[in-house]
Each structure stands twice: as structure tokens, then as C-alpha cells.
Amino acid sequence: QQPLFFQTILDFYRDFFQIPPGAVPDVTNVKKSYDFVVIGAGSGGSVVVNRLTENSNWSVLLIEAGREEILLTDVPLLSSYILGTDYNWGYKVEPQDEACLSMNDGRCSWPRGKSMGGTSVINYMVYTRGFKPDYDHWASLGNPGWSYEDVFKYFMKSEQITVPYIKKSKYHGRGGFLNVERPMWRTPLARAFLEMGKELNYPSGDTDGLTPTGFSYVLTNTKDGARQSASKAFLRPIRNRVNMHVTKRSTVTKILINPTTKIAYGVEFVKNNKKYVVRAKKEVILSAGALNSPQLLMLSGIGPKEHLQSMGIPVIQDLKVGHNLQDHVSMAGLAFLVNDTVSIVEQRYRHPRYFFDYWVNGDGPYTLPGGAEGVAFVSTKYNENRLHPDMELVFGPGAFTGDTGGSLRACFNMNESFYQSVYKPFEGKDAFNVVPVLLRPKSRGFVRLRSKNPFHWPLLYPNYYKDKRDLRAMVEGIKMAVTVGTGKSFKKWNSRLNPMRFPGCEHLVFGSDSYWACCAQHLTTNLHHQVGTCKMGPSTDPDAVVDPRLRVYGIEKLRVVDASIMPVIPASHTNAVVVMIGEKAADLIKEEWEGR
């Protein structure tokens, strides 16, 4: 009910402030053609549009299905509330038989941003970049130009670091559009988390520098404590460029491709129930994200032949679109109870004092990104390369026991009886969470069309834990999280694990490997880092959809620039990685078209 209430507040607010200050205007007269047509104003699309419109001779149309973000979407701690609104496409995966078992109908939620700024408007804002082996691996798969050395300069180019003590680090950029800072406000638990790192002989500091593993406070894509979405970072500052047109609440239904020449020449989109056709003189750039980019390609005749034929879609190019889906599965269900008021319990933070802190000073608990305060990159016993962590522990100073308003469990689609059994007995009590995240999963899922109707949800199959090595590694991650959460540094608050057993796992010995495996399969959560569905690879790779310059195989003038091109998921949160992809893609496009 609370998320619904929140939606009502949003609607009310939007009626009053139809064009938020600083927003890019919605174009009233869409022209018949542009040099470039970009689909999706998310993390990838926003960057590409910014960089392409640097060339004042080029005209660019950006088409976004969602609307403008507002002041309320800026508040970092309210992320779970935003997820319950129309800023989220609201996808759920198809019922899983080996995962998501405690979610309604066995379906995990897969939120995706539907807004100027895309998923960066609903994400948790944690800034990480991955590790050298991530990108060297991409390059070794036959993708020249994507090694760590190659991509590092683009991470630097996009970044504007403002944390005083790492400002001078040669691993952080200054002068980029994307602000990176560290929340000023912290619970005392956060320091204990870092101390636990030392207890366990891990270094602490900045995990985006040289140190491959270690415990640190989070870096965030925020500015003065407020969310900095990709649109705020890359589009609003250039809103006066006359060669950029943006059309909002406009849903692309098809990419237009000549079936004989196989040249993409424009797109079809719908706005206010009216159909528009717009031409691209140079290129169509698809940045609709890892779920909608494959959907649009398939709707336009590019995808697995048999699947398209079964949908009655004429096949223009037979490619493995929608395959190779990867995500960072996690288990966010641990709750470490503490005997002091040191954690985030929702009702405590409704006090006006905290709102004041946020709105006036850009400080206080509302600046915490989705409630995360620390991250640790660690290795399980299965990891063969210690320079390339296979597990992340995300420290959150709250837990499901503090979710008194229900927004958190709603965003995971957790079933109510599960909540009642495991968390209700401690509802409103102080607790924190350490969330193990599987960084280098072996399982692969896929995306399919539900129908030919572009307004129907795609079918999403994550296949979490299909590869049993993933489950074994997750069990190790959970045990590490328990070691950290019940460790020495937290003892001053008498930290102890919630003793309630997960329904469906009661027959197993509490704390045994098989118990934790069962828990992971029941309370399957994820970091919403879906990637890989339009895989980048060499022409010899039968699964590749785009080449290393991000051009769709077999089709001219069509490129994909978003999370879907990643061949392998990096050991990182994905927003900064997509921004890097956008920066690099823009240079590739400029190389090809400038001077022609």
C-alpha cells in the first residue's frame, strides 16, 4: 500500500511541476530525419547523445519511453519506493524451478528504469568499475580495443571524483560529467564493517584503484547527496544544444531495416497514441538496455530464426539475440540483529529532522544509496584468480526486519507468508545485512518475445543456479557474510543472526551447506545487473550479435550501445561500465563518420 501511496504523491507532484527545473525540453516538432536516432535515454544512450552532439554539424534525436525524473527520484534512500512506481517497467521473470522459490509465483522482480536517465534513475547508485582481468578477458575473446588499458581512459573521461582524499589518485578522473562522491552520513555499523575487513586480513580503501580485493565505504553517483542519473549528468548540462532533440514518453515499436539491402534507415515510434516514422541518415543507435534492446531487435526481424518464425516475424538476420543473459545473483535475506538503535529502521527515519538534513544540507540517512554503506570484494575457495574477486559482500545498515512499510519486500516480489515467518517476529527491530553477490556466474539465461506486440513484456529466463558451481560459490559467500556479520567488530552490539528458519528449508540443519544452498534458491535476490543479450564478439563467434565496434552483424547503420553488449559480466556494478561503453562507442562512431 505504501508504494501506491508514493505513486500518488509522484502523480500529484508531476501535475504541478510538469517540466522540472533544468530538464531537457520535450521536442514539439519531430523532424522527418536526423543524422543519428538514439533509442533509450538510459546510462548508455545519454552518454552517446552527449558526445555525438558535440559535433554541431550532426543532428541527433533521442527517443525515450519514460518521462522526466523529479526531485523525489533523487533521494537515495527512497530507491525502494521509486521501484514501486511507473519509473519502473515492472518486469518479472518467468517462474523458476531452482531459484526465486520464495517469491510470488516463483518469479523474481527485474526492475528497469523507464525515465530520462533510464535505470540510473531507480538504481542504488553504487559506483564500481570492475577489475583488470574483466576487460582483458573481453579483449581475449576477440574484441580488440576492450582490454583494461583500452577502457580505463573512458572510465577516467566520464568521471568527476569529489572525494577529497582520493581526488589526487591516478585511478580517478576529474572533469568528466559523472559525479562520484561518498555519502557524508554513516551509521556506526559501517566502520565496524571496515574493521571486520582488517580482522580478516583484507585491505581497506578504494576498490577501484589498484587493490583487487578489500573492504571500503561505497562510492556513489550522487551530487551533494542527491542521485545523479545519467540524464542529469550527461543531458541536462547540454540541454541548450540545438542539434539535440529529445522526445519523451515515446515508445519505439520497430527499427526500420530494408530487408534487401539490410540497411537500417529509421525507426517507428508511438507517442500519445500517435505513430511516427523518423529516418536516420547515418545510424540508428539502440540503447534500450539488456532486456528491451534484444526485444526491439527481434521485433525488427533480427534474432534467432526459429523463434522469429514461430512469432510470425519475417527474418532479416539470424543472430543469437537474447542469449548469453547474465546477472549478479545475491542472497539479501540475512538479518543480523543488534541491541542498539544503530541501524536503519524505516519508521525511525520518518522524523522531519532527517528530511530537513537531506533537503537543506544534503546530508543524513536519506543520502545513503539504496541503504548500502560498504562493499567488499573477496574470493571464495573456488576462485582460481585472487586478482579477480568472485564474491562481493554488500553491507547494508538495514534488513528486511526494518522494512515496516513493505516497499523493500515488494520490490523483490517476496511472498507475504515468507515475510511473516522469517522477519515479522523481529519487525521494527534494529538489524543490518551483509549481502553476498556472485560476481562471476557461470549460468546463462535468455530473453524471448512473448508476442509480436511491442507493448507486451518480453519473456525473461534468468536460469539462476542452473550451473551448480554458482550455487556452491554462493554457499561460500553466505558463510563469509555470516562470519563478517557476527564478527568481533559487531560484537559490541551483540550482533546475532536472525534465528528464524527459511520456510522450505526447515528440514535441513540450520547453517549447514545444504541449508544455505536451499536459502539461496528460496530467497533469490539480485543486483539487477542484467547484461550480455546482444553479445559483442568476433565474426567467428557464433553467439556474437555485435562486432567489437558494436555494429550489428549483417546489418548496416545499426549499433547497440548499452549493457547488452557485454560478452561476460564484469565483477562490478554495471552503471559505470555502461557509461564507459557509451563513451567508447561515441569515439568509435566519430572515427567512422567524422570527415566523411
Ligand SMILES: Cc1cc2nc3c(=O)[nH]c(=O)nc-3n(C[C@H](O)[C@H](O)[C@H](O)COP(=O)(O)OP(=O)(O)OC[C@H]3O[C@@H](n4cnc5c(N)ncnc54)[C@H](O)[C@@H]3O)c2cc1C
Ligand atoms: C534496482 C536497481 C539497482 C541497481 N543498482 C546499481 C548500482 O548501485 N550501481 C550500478 O553500477 N548499477 C546498478 N544497477 C544497474 C545499472 O543501473 C544498469 O546496468 C544500467 O543503468 C543499464 O544501463 P543501460 O543503458 O543498459 O539501460 P537503461 O539505463 O535501462 O536504459 C534503457 C532506456 O531505454 C528506454 N527504452 C526501453 N525500451 C524502449 C523503447 N521501446 N522505446 C523507447 N525507449 C525505450 C528505457 O525506458 C530506458 O530509459 C541497478 C539496477 C537496478 C534495476
